[in-house]
Amino acid sequence: MGRRASKKIFPNFDKHGRGLRIIRRAAVLGMGVIAAMVEMTGALRDAAADETTGDASMHYAIAIHGGAGTITRGSMTPKRESEYRNKLSEALLAARQILEKGGAALDAVEAAIVVMEESPLFNAGKGAVFTADGRNELDASIMDGATLNAGAVAGVTHVRNPIRLARSVLDHSPHVLLAGQGAEEFARNHGIELVPATWFWTERRFRQLLKVQEKGEHALLLDHDGDHRFGTVGAVVLDAKGNLAAGTSTGGLTNKAWGRIGDSPIIGAGTYASNRSCAVSGTGQGEYFMRLTIAREICALVEYRDMALQAAADEMIHHRLKHLGGAGGVIALGKDGTIAFSFNTEGMYRGWLDSRDPDPKTAIYKD
């Protein structure tokens, strides 16, 4: 039975050359027909399993956000707008490159978020806002929908890419959430790049802090006059194996005090992924996301109520979040690759693509 025959009779049978190798091995070792057949049965079962996830499995999808808030056309210049769109596209392409090669959703989430963390445009990594005492405290989390493994960090001040540290916590720590100096010690022990605190000092963010402090406004109540308020970044990905993953990274709230931890490092609040339902990353007034466990709740509505993904996201953002008086948005991705965006603010920086339409697409405003 040659390669062609096996292909014809059992499509995908010798995908990865497995079937052929088995037969050759049996011959070389002089194993009997029965032994070879037993092994073949296993190989056929594996091949069939490959195929079950096959069609869906060739499909990948990515959605990202760069924060939601009062983002209006009037407050943006064409130059500024194209800077945002270009950076979102770059993040999408970084994730796509991994997925095209059959890479893992977790890796794609991390890659997309790193691109945004490296940019001063977003309130995450390099562009993190300042706390009340002039520091930059960063939070991030990442979750694997296949295993429900998760990693998160809160209040780190010297980690260049908090999403990489969150990933390292997922991979190498028995814990889920590490905070402050302990998280940085873990970073040092696991080869995560540390930078001087000054790495995060950008003039734009410092001016925002001064402006807010002059007005004496409270962090949660302030509005940056046309600047986006909730510049958290996030990504949700479905990979070709059918696995979902989600991640979120943030610099928190301008002028925040008291070691406040928001929703971004909280599994179920700002980030959630389960292959049984969906993957979600949120951005907005974190306190409401925590009280409503918004990320998990969207997936729970899909899983337990059979709601469509967009309807579930809208239920949380346009009804329950709004009802409590909160603002923000989410990106969500279903196990079938459905993408949903929902936000009750003027705008949300967002981007998406999938294997059927692999060109990066971006949007900013509500309309």
Place this chain on the structure above:
Amino acid sequence: MGRRASKKIFPNFDKHGRGLRIIRRAAVLGMGVIAAMVEMTGALRDAAADETTGDASMHYAIAIHGGAGTITRGSMTPKRESEYRNKLSEALLAARQILEKGGAALDAVEAAIVVMEESPLFNAGKGAVFTADGRNELDASIMDGATLNAGAVAGVTHVRNPIRLARSVLDHSPHVLLAGQGAEEFARNHGIELVPATWFWTERRFRQLLKVQEKGEHALLLDHDGDHRFGTVGAVVLDAKGNLAAGTSTGGLTNKAWGRIGDSPIIGAGTYASNRSCAVSGTGQGEYFMRLTIAREICALVEYRDMALQAAADEMIHHRLKHLGGAGGVIALGKDGTIAFSFNTEGMYRGWLDSRDPDPKTAIYKD
């Protein structure tokens, strides 16, 4: 129409003297009959609303836990056992005293937990275990099922009653979760009692740390040879107004490192309350509780799947938690006052009572 008449015709109408006051006011002000009737209609509607929650509303219920783990009869002395039972009863009575007078679920949760935090028996407050570097880092959270307001603190080292601080965050902060020094600064500004770090030094816990460190065991994998592993404390309460609340307080894991934050201060993981479904407090390997958002999930199964409370708790503890390889337990309370306990460990310190059977009841072992 005197007090008696109004009572007879409209039971509860002049509860709080409202009906009577309205009529007197109308007479004094010389308002016309119509105006008085319009106002009365409103008062009657209010009275009716009071009554709707009336019967259920006269009912209150409390359940508490003092941690789950390898607690077997062989590992306990009768003296030790009665110490635990007495302290659990004391916590129940502290909560009952508030509820009998028509007090709020939130206050009762706080009162019950304070009793356990003050005792060296439990891994919370006074009896907190030691971290890898010989400190006591405490976490706590509390949630109001009526408003979904929540307050939580993580990694505090000088707060005598972390649950009081969590309550103060709920009442006075726009934030939900405060960590470390920032949380203690908030405590100082809000009259929460601070103590020297030595307040938490107990010989028993320090011996546990030394023992664990000698063995070189990892915090998450260790077993305290018959001592309970997950000594977190918690309470869930239904008050006579029909409001649910939940709270949890912990000293974390013996020998924990890296500023690890567990599930106890995480809304949805270790603590959750919503009048739409139930109130839950958990104890166990926090990382699994976080990945599964166990507290919220139990309520989601009740709310979205119409599962009975005990079945929902068992689904999470005996199936999903076990499936991931995790150990622990929960107490849960439904909006109708149903109490559920579920744990997949040898034992869980627990207690309960309700207005129909107001004597404190306690239990420790599985059977």
